[in-house]
Amino acid sequence: MSEQIRLKKGLDLPVKGAALRKISMTVVPDIVALKPTDFRNLTPKMLVKEGDVVKAGSPVFADKKNPDILFTSPVSGTVDAIVRGDKRKLLEVRIKSDNSGSAVKFDVPTGFFIDRESIIKTLLESGLWPCIKQRPYGTIADPSVTPKAIFISAMVTAPLAAELDYVLEGEFDAIQAGLTVLDKLTEGGVHLSLDASNAEAGSFNKFEGVIYHYFKGPHPAGNVGVQISHISPISKGETLWTVDLFLVAAIGKLFRKGVYDMSRTIAVAGPEAVNPSYVKCCAGVSMEQISDLFNFAHGDIRIISGDLLSGKAVGREGFLGFFDNLVTVLPEGNYYEMFGWIKPFRLKKFSFSRTYFSRLLPQKKYNMDTNTNGGERAFVLSDVYGKVLPMDIYPVYLFKAILAGDIEKMENLGIYEIIEEDVALCEFVCPSKIEIQSIVSEGIDLMIKEMS
Amino acid sequence: MSKLRKLTDKIKPAFEKGGKLSFLYSTFEAFESFLFVPNRVTRSGVHVRDSVDLKRVMTAVMIALVPTLLFGIYNIGYQHDLASNAGMEFWEMVWFGFLKILPLYLVSYIVGLGIEFASAQLRGHEVNEGYLVTGMIIPLIVPITTPLWMLALAVAFAVIIGKEIFGGTGMNIWNPALVARAFLFFAYPSHMSGDKVWVAGVDGFSGATPLAQTSEGLSSLHYSVSDMFFGFIPGSVGETSTLAILLGAAFLIYTGIGSWKIMLSTVVGGLVMGFIANLAAPSYDCAMAIPAWYHLIMGGFAFGAVFMATDPVTSAQTEFGKWIYGFLIGVLAVIIRLFNPGYPEGMMLAILLMNTFAPLIDHIVVGRNIKRRLKRAKTV
Numbered sequence: 025m026s027e028q029i030r031l032k033k034g035l036d037l038p039v040k041g042a043a044l045r046k047i048s049m050t051v052v053p054d055i056v057a058l059k060p061t062d063f064r065n066l067t068p069k070m071l072v073k074e075g076d077v078v079k080a081g082s083p084v085f086a087d088k089k090n091p092d093i094l095f096t097s098p099v100s101g102t103v104d105a106i107v108r109g110d111k112r113k114l115l116e117v118r119i120k121s122d123n124s125g126s127a128v129k130f131d132v133p134t135g136f137f138i139d140r141e142s143i144i145k146t147l148l149e150s151g152l153w154p155c156i157k158q159r160p161y162g163t164i165a166d167p168s169v170t171p172k173a174i175f176i177s178a179m180v181t182a183p184l185a186a187e188l189d190y191v192l193e194g195e196f197d198a199i200q201a202g203l204t205v206l207d208k209l210t211e212g213g214v215h216l217s218l219d220a221s222n223a224e225a226g227s228f229n230k231f232e233g234v235i236y237h238y239f240k241g242p243h244p245a246g247n248v249g250v251q252i253s254h255i256s257p258i259s260k261g262e263t264l265w266t267v268d269l270f271l272v273a274a275i276g277k278l279f280r281k282g283v284y285d286m287s288r289t290i291a292v293a294g295p296e297a298v299n300p301s302y303v304k305c306c307a308g309v310s311m312e313q314i315s316d317l318f319n320f321a322h323g324d325i326r327i328i329s330g331d332l333l334s335g336k337a338v339g340r341e342g343f344l345g346f347f348d349n350l351v352t353v354l355p356e357g358n359y360y361e362m363f364g365w366i367k368p369f370r371l372k373k374f375s376f377s378r379t380y381f382s383r384l385l386p387q388k389k390y391n392m393d394t395n396t397n398g399g400e401r402a403f404v405l406s407d408v409y410g411k412v413l414p415m416d417i418y419p420v421y422l423f424k425a426i427l428a429g430d431i432e433k434m435e436n437l438g439i440y441e442i443i444e445e446d447v448a449l450c451e452f453v454c455p456s457k458i459e460i461q462s463i464v465s466e467g468i469d470l471m472i473k474e475m476s
Numbered sequence: 477m478s479k480l481r482k483l484t485d486k487i488k489p490a491f492e493k494g495g496k497l498s499f500l501y502s503t504f505e506a507f508e509s510f511l512f513v514p515n516r517v518t519r520s521g522v523h524v525r526d527s528v529d530l531k532r533v534m535t536a537v538m539i540a541l542v543p544t545l546l547f548g549i550y551n552i553g554y555q556h557d558l559a560s561n562a563g564m565e566f567w568e569m570v571w572f573g574f575l576k577i578l579p580l581y582l583v584s585y586i587v588g589l590g591i592e593f594a595s596a597q598l599r600g601h602e603v604n605e606g607y608l609v610t611g612m613i614i615p616l617i618v619p620i621t622t623p624l625w626m627l628a629l630a631v632a633f634a635v636i637i638g639k640e641i642f643g644g645t646g647m648n649i650w651n652p653a654l655v656a657r658a659f660l661f662f663a664y665p666s667h668m669s670g671d672k673v674w675v676a677g678v679d680g681f682s683g684a685t686p687l688a689q690t691s692e693g694l695s696s697l698h699y700s701v702s703d704m705f706f707g708f709i710p711g712s713v714g715e716t717s718t719l720a721i722l723l724g725a726a727f728l729i730y731t732g733i734g735s736w737k738i739m740l741s742t743v744v745g746g747l748v749m750g751f752i753a754n755l756a757a758p759s760y761d762c763a764m765a766i767p768a769w770y771h772l773i774m775g776g777f778a779f780g781a782v783f784m785a786t787d788p789v790t791s792a793q794t795e796f797g798k799w800i801y802g803f804l805i806g807v808l809a810v811i812i813r814l815f816n817p818g819y820p821e822g823m824m825l826a827i828l829l830m831n832t833f834a835p836l837i838d839h840i841v842v843g844r845n846i847k848r849r850l851k852r853a854k855t856v
Contacts, residue, residue, distance in 0.1 A: 039524070149488045259853035260853050326517075326523060333524075334522040352523070354524065356517055357518075357519050358510040358515045360513065362513075363511065363513060364513030365529055365535070366531070366532075374526070374527060375526050375527040375528045376528070377526065377532075377533075377732060378731045379533065379731050392507070392524040394517040394524060395515070395518075396516045397528070398531065399528065399647065401530050401602075401648030402644065402645060404533070405533060405788045407735065407793065418842050421842050436850070437846065438731075448522055452522045459519075461520065461522065462521055476826070
């Protein structure tokens with residue numbers, strides 16, 4: 025057992041509505057969507073038209089820059105609509121499921137024939153390649169690159185996140201198969217990080233052929249980017265890959281059964297979720313189909329695919345993201361509060377800062393809403409950000425370098441080591457209400473543009 | 477919904493884009509957000525936000541200043557009573573002090589906030605709450621006898637030259653309150669130091685501060701340690717009571733708004749320099765020979781260390797840099813006190829000087845981080 029890495033900086037958000045470990049609904053997919061916007065820097069090239077019949081695993085669109093990277097349908101059915109936004113930007117491809125279960129059968133290499141190339145070919149064809157993200161930047165991995173190593177987090181710290189040992193119950197063999205396959209793609213091995221305080225969960229500590237790391241600490245200790253920075257920080261010119269554990273299971277199922285199986289168990293949680301619990305569904309499921317679990321009674325709510333720090337607000341008409349296994353439901357905070365900022369107690373509000381009393385009540389959970397709780401200002405308190413970023417980075421200096429568009433400084437200050445989710449807590453605690461994740465997105469976009 | 481909210485909603489359209497009074501939008505917004513936390517919701521990035529905002533932060537700093545202000549008000553009356561032998565009761569002293577300081581506050585806030593509102597309006601920004609604290613500090617760090625027109629000029633100078641030309645709160649290099657004091661100090665030195673400015677209402681009364689007395693050596697000091705610690709001494713309004721300042725410091729450290737690292741390292745710096753001076757003192761009764769820890773309870777040392785050196789905008793921003801920054805403030809303050817013939821106090825110049833060098837300190841600290849990163853890239 026390698027040594028335990030203890031992180032002190034960070035914050036576990038005490039938000040109400042964590043999902044109980046039970047399945048409250050099993051969704052038979054009706055309309056599902058595949059969203060190019062789930063992938064950073066992707067320019068899609070359509071391969072189907074409205075009305076075309078697809079099977080589970082049939083290509084729907086490809087990456088224009090690398091047409092080998094295919095994105096395939098999670099269900100069998102017909103292409104229902106191709107939704108475009110401003111400047112004809114492709115937003116969603118909606119597919120109406122016929123639930124016939126017809127799926128493309130992929131030729132999976134076995135035994136002697138399993139080598140790096142055949143694995144990559146299978147992953148590309150099946151549409152599972154986009155599960156693999158590349159660091160720096162968090163884009164889809166480039167199949168022509170051999171990464172230094174592959175990193176996977178089996179530690180969950182994001183607010184209200186689905187508990188992996190529960191949603192992956194019974195998937196041990198599939199995950200093991202996926203890990204074995206991934207190990208062939210890199211020389212540096214597959215690094216799996218576990219929560220040191222809960223390492224036995226889901227027998228995640230019994231996989232073979234992986235390098236284990238043990239972390240302890242509050243969010244963002246479970247973020248793979250934070251873990252990488254303590255295991256093997258990314259330097260200029262290096263490439264690492266990361267995969268979500270539940271997508272490793274999908275990769276394993278492909279190599280065991282030869283099918284593209286995107287069924288997953290997701291958590292539906294948050295203050296406005298009815299009976300926060302788990303739902304069996306598939307990637308791209310529509311929010312409409314699980315709307316029985318949303319509480320519309322208290323007024324406006326926000327439906328987020330992903331966690332409440334970095335997820336996307338999709339609305340009732342939206343769909344679950346490719347990388348998400350959580351739907352968070354929050355009340356909107358579109359109300360006025362008289363003299364709110366000066367009230368001494370405000371016991372229903374949470375704050376990381378000690379200007380409120382919430383730090384004295386560590387057990388209390390809060391009904392958090394989307395109010396910004398103040399207006400946007402310049403950076404004033406420069407030391408709060410470092411308190412929630414357990415990385416060897418000076419966050420304010422990096423953010424200012426990004427705002428100034430200074431590539432060299434961004435490199436020097438660590439732009440390669442972070443993506444948005446890693447600094448999400450900096451944005452949460454920011455008393456100046458600066459949109460830090462947007463700043464980081466712009467920085468990464470600029471780097472991709474300038475360095476290619 | 478409350479009546480006030482209804483009224484606000486009713487008049488709001490006039491101030492919005494295209495409305496008749498749209499040129500006053502920043503002003504309207506400032507008052508509206510003073511009354512109500514806005515109904516704005518998150519758009520991108522995080523969906524929930526911490527409940528703290530700059531208004532709350534600034535309010536906390538103001539609460540921390542309250543003990544020094546209250547004691548300062550009392551001490552104005554107390555010093556007047558001592559000088560004039562009027563035999564005043566406690567509440568008479570408080571009332572006297574209140575009447576003396578009220579005009580300073582009116583001038584400070586009217587001039588300062590006026591300029592803040594005007595410049596926010598010009599830029600089309602929201603009004604920043606930074607001046608609430610600056611405006612509260614300025615009357616606390618000047619002699620109570622400061623003429624109001626001088627104060628008005630100093631405030632205008634501090635807000636315009638000290639802050640707004642850099643882009644407002646968050647962008648300034650020097651602590652704006654200290655800029656105001658430095659302006660007064662260099663433009664009207666006879667009103668800012670000497671023996672005749674510290675006591676209100678008694679013309680020509682000569683009441684030297686402990687700092688001025690100790691420049692001759694310990695035997696010239698006519699105040700006891702407890703007087704200096706509790707604050708029954710002449711001096712700028714807020715600086716005299718170390719006890720009141722410590723209460724404020726405790727609150728700032730508890731809320732995490734004031735950096736304890738800066739406070740501690742400033743004190744350590746002052747003590748170290750004081751000890752060095754003790755060792756080098758040519759005789760037993762000269763300025764250099766006064767015990768090092770006396771510096772902490774005389775003059776503006778404690779006030780500066782707690783409320784001014786810790787200004788998050790103008791101090792060093794890296795955690796390691798804070799240690800260096802604070803330490804050097806302490807050292808410099810004592811050096812200036814002991815080795816400058818003209819003026820007994822050194823805290824103001826020490827902080828302003830280190831404000832100037834704070835970016836350099838941070839640059840060096842961040843540079844080490846960069847070097848580490850580059851080295852890692854090379855060894856891989």
